[in-house]
Amino acid sequence: MMKPTDAPSRDWKALLLRHEMILLYVLVAEWLFFYFAGTSVNRRGVVIGFGTLDRQFDVLRHSCEIGLLALALTPVIITGGIDLSVGSLLGLCAILFGKLWHDAGLPIPVAAGLTLVIGTLAGGLNAVLVTALRLPPLIVTLGTYSLFRGLAEAITRGAVTYTDFPAGFLFLGQERWLGLPTQAWLFALVALAVWLLVHRTTFGRSYRAIGYSSEGARHAGLPVASRLAGVYLLAGGIAALAGIIYTARLGQAKADAGTGYELFAITAVVLGGTSIFGGAGSVHGTLLGVAAIAVLKNGLACLPVVMELNAAEEIAGLLTGALLLLALTGGVAFRMVPRLRRPHRAPSPTPPSS
Amino acid sequence: MKNSPLTRLLAAAALVLASTLSAAESQLIVAMLPKSKGNAYFVSCKAGADRAARDLGVKLLFDGPTDSNAAKQNEIVENWITLGVDVIAVAAENREGISTALRKARKQGIQVVTYDADAQPDARSFFVNQATPQGIAHTLMDDAARLLNGEGEFAIILATLTAANQREWQQLIEKRWKEKYPKMKLVAVRPCDDLKDKAQSEATALMSAHPNLKLIMAICSPAVPGAAEAVKQAGKTGKVKVIGLGLPSENRRYVKEGVTDTVVLWKTEDLGYLTIEAAVAVAKGTLKPGAKTFPSRKLGAIEIQGDNILLGKPFAFTKENIDQFNF
């Protein structure tokens, strides 16, 4: 049967490391390939394509929001849960931020602060339903996925787009600070915080314990409900931040912001080696997963052969799907994956309804 | 172990690529961005653009989101900036959102024109205007009034509640309706997410919820055949009329059967052709701000109003003429 994973034994850790190392090789190979195949010199003698610094910064800027959502999802998935609502929440927060600034006339920092609070509260809705009522996260967040997007559309009646943000705010999404795109600093900060939380605190250990067996964690005296609530609250807050950054990058807040981002984020997390059953996973793996997808997507768009086909996005999507399958099947060779799905919640016997 | 076959594959691909890379460099590169590239409307635009690119000897890149998505449009434009294309032609999904990326392109010396849906005026040099929003809205509303003799209930089906030009058309249609046809009544506005099947469901629900409904106006192209199919299935052909903005090829059957009365559109291939011609002329410096006309190879002298290059009036496809068009 399975080896215990809550107190990571040495070889389990080695295997995990191996997954991330392989992902790192893939990433480096990808990057080198695109560097050589996707860079050229144009008629005017200017270097163009993937090898330019601008392009590299674009990769950073474009992957910031999805990266944040992936960071938000990592602890959630480690606890054996899932949050499908983060992309919708990004949209809701983006327009709430726009509304607070534009309609309520609040200064940008206040509006941003309030948006973060609202996002966290929205995450709280997931948290309450998942912990207090012990509903399966997949279903709860499927509901809030519709609800948040629906509220965003209802509030703006679909039509209102908030624009004309001041230059100081757009600086966050479009300019550079200390040599890097401004939002990259924020992203790094959040990444560091989540990494510390998951890998260097007792919280992180309890996430793994809950993900491995929430019943076991309960018996061990862990406050399972409050720990679980914490990860959903955190996911809400980070989604709100992603919404603000999205607004700054595009210079507009609209109800369709972040549509479909949740799937990319989940893909990145799983590609990064976090087990969808919970119990194991790492933040640096997630970061590598995000990078692998972002480099693939941006690099492909620089390849002449792909440009001829006019289908960078589709090919990137195809390859991302394939990469995910490859990572999964490859993973089987290395480690033992639970053969069957364990329930997401404590196995308190549920009587058949109806 | 896992990456070695992958690297080998990549290396093989790199060899293939190296050969294609050098060929394109001497040509002017025009990048064309549709709102959503699978949409038959833009596919038809591309056909015209391809022909223009061949005629003018330029290289055409055509890429866009598969769904109408403002963020993806920005990413594609930013990609083209680092690829160093010479000129970008854009159909803006969202006016303000795309303008930030377009200004960035102009700052780097890349020329920008827009077509189909405009960006902010300072983000591009010319807008190839297929028909003014007023022109479209008035044509549709007037046609609706003509079919209903100026009175009765009608409903609108549009793509999404968030698409900028859809909302603009809707608002102008409503303005025209309030000003000129007070006896008509707009009973509902429903989105169909650019899905034909959803448009069909919406139209079915509209007809049962509003038994006195006389006309459905579908202002995105998948919605026109969707609404027509719903009317046909409900056995209300002729009783509930369908008009809309759409392509002849998708609506031919319904127009011939008398389910759909009029499909309004411009000649999309011409729009694509003219856009590329204008883009190339701007890049070569032969078309400058202040010009009053633009000589098109295919379409003759084209009028320019301000910075709008005008394609002409919308065209109404009816039972009589629809067979002459195959796009």
Place this chain on the structure above:
Amino acid sequence: MLTLLAVFAPAFFQPQPLLSLATREAPTLVVACGMALVIISRQIDISVGSQFSVCGVCAGLLAASGWPLAATLPAAVATGALLGAVNGALIAGLGLPSIVVSLATMVTLRQGLNLARQGQFVNLPDGVQWFGLSQSSGQGLIVGFAVLLLVALALAMRHLAAGRFIHAIGSDAEAARLAGIRPRLGTFLVFVLMGALTGLAAMMNVVQSPQVQPLSGLGLELKVIAAVVVGGVAISGGSGNLWGAFAGLLLLACIGPALTHLRVEAYWEKAIQGAIILLAVVADGIRSRRTGP
């Protein structure tokens, strides 16, 4: 919900629009039946929307290239079954988590289809619509068939050994194995069935209009999962039945038209849909806790 409608919008209950609604939703019902089985066996399949599109476009292209309907229909079902078998092989064969596998196949299939078709419609030849029958008999056939399928599957789940096996696999795979059931084979077959049903549903959708849009089926997975779960099938497997899935779909399918009838503006539709899903699962959660141990 339906009572509310009866009071405020009696026009909702006219036979013709109802038949149309039923016809529109019949393919979804077929997919929902499959999804119920998948979820009862404690798996999930989020690739059904993409499968639906692929099968629809394949069927459309075959029909357009002159295949007779009698050959197109099995081809669509076979395409679906094949796609389902891929999922099944990865999930049951390699023991991979179904949510991730089907996420990957969903993305791969959807993007592959986009690449191949660039979103263009497939125009069908005459005689495909309604299987070449008249409209009303075509509609009747589709609805009748969907209902028949529902009844047959529901009865099979209850009375046939295979149905009880699925329940057994879902509630405790290890126990099922010890009891002599082969859970992996069972899981594989459930996914093949899911795919075949999706192919069938795609065909039922194709014949409803003279064109196939490759985007059709977008978001279908969330709709059917929501329907199944609102209908009381536990996401943790082992419990629930097809009647519940049917009731759940009935509820969700009526929201859109009902809002039109109640003159609610379109902007609220998604929010209301989400709220109803949440209410349903909350109600179910509270009920099962009360009656539970």
